[in-house]
Amino acid sequence: MECSTSNDSPITCSLGSYSLEGQRVCLKCPPGYACKYRHQSPASCPPGQTTFGKEGMTECSPCPAGFACESPQILPKKCPIGTYSLEGSTLCSLCPPGSACPHTSSIPVPCIVGSYSTSGQQNCTMCRPGYACSNTTKAEDVQCLPGSYSVGGQSHCTVCPAGYYCPDTKLDIKIACLPGHYAYTGFATCRACPAGWQCPQKDGSQNTQCPKGTFSTGLQKACTLCPAGKACPTTNTNNTIPCQPGSYSVGQQAECTVCPPGYECPSITESIVKPCSMGFYSSGGAVTCTQCQPGYACPSRFEALQIACLPGTFANAGFTVSLKRR
Incomplete structure (x- = not known):
């Protein structure tokens, strides 16, 4: 009153x-x-x-959200950018790392994967192209290695798949390897299939060395078979050596096969091995067997063993033993 x-x-x-x-x-x-x-x-x-x-x-x-009421006797203070307060707060709180505070009157919003923020940020920062940001609370961006890429906003770099190469760490560009080339996972360029090897798959999963009797000069999906009648001593060159008469190759051979003693081999491209007839011989490497000369006996077809007839004996061409004269 x-x-x-x-x-x-x-x-x-x-x-x-x-x-x-x-x-x-x-x-x-x-x-x-x-x-x-x-x-x-x-x-x-x-x-x-x-x-x-x-x-x-x-x-x-x-005290309204977005303001701090430090003392009831003074006016509420508006929270600055990068801070926030909820209703009834005595002070503004700093926006924590890993979160964004786009509104001073709302709770912090966690950064999405592939972005980050340090403390006191109004917005999260998206990870830039060519980099990975695995931690949402720190400005730690790691550059993508060659053979991987990031288009931005990624927590990890994407590894280039096998069979493709990825030339740019900032772009999602995957280019298939050409035939005779291959790339394992995480390649920035495709590799040429080396000489002496065959690379049937672009992912390199079936790369194998050429076996003997085949060759590759490089950039090949399959090894080349050595042709019949020739020898291929090396697997990494196209050096083919023709078989000499008395030897042969049916193909896929590193060396020509020499005709064995006691046989004749008339073809250099086929495995035609004929035994010498009686009175003929071959010491090996022969196209045809040699007939025993008159006046000599040739008891073996496996070597050039010609025995001269003794007095009172004779032998015609092709005889294996000498005969007595009558």
């Missing part, structure tokens, strides 16, 4: 004001206080509440 003079009747204090016993005038409730009851002293607003700097308030209000 307010009493202006000793003879006047008391006047009821207006809302937001108060008077204690014995006071002659009503007092306005100061900022930061609430005067719910006119006959009681002002009640200080609890932490996190405010009267927005106004006097004469009957109730305290929660």
Whole structure:
């Protein structure tokens, strides 16, 4: 109540004001206080509440989100960018690493995979092309190695698949290897199939050395078979050597096969091995067997053993033994 003079009747204090016993005038409730009851002293607003700097308030209000109410007696302070507060806060909180705070009145938003933020960030930073960012809380971008790539916003670099090469670490470009070339996983360029090897698959899974009797000069999906009638002593060159008469090759041979003793081999491209007839011989490497000369006996067809006839004996051409004259 307010009493202006000793003879006047008391006047009821207006809302937001108060008077204690014995006071002659009503007092306005100061900022930061609430005067719910006119006959009681002002009640200080609890932490996190405010009267927005106004006097004469009957109730305290929660500090609004996006503001900090450090003291009930002063105006709420707006949170700066990179911080946030929820309703009833006494201070603004710094946005934590790994999160973004696009609005000062909302809780932090976690960074998506392939992006990151340090503390106090309004937005997450997307990982740049050609780099990987595995940690959302640190600005640690790792450059992609040749044979891998990232188009941006990736936590890990993408490894180039086998059979392809990836020339640019910043772009999703996968180019298939040409025939006679191959690439394992994570190759920036395709490799040429080397001489002496065959590379039937572009992923290099079936690369094998050429076996004897075949060859490759490089860039080949399959080894070349050595032709019949020739020998191929090396697997990494196309050096073919013709078989000499008395030897042969049916193909896929590193060496020509020499006709064995006691046989004749009329063809250099086929395995035609004929035994020498009686009275003929071959010591090996013969196109045809040699007939035993007259006056000699040739008991073996496996060597050039010609025995001269003794006096009183004779032998015609092709004889294996000498005969007595009658």
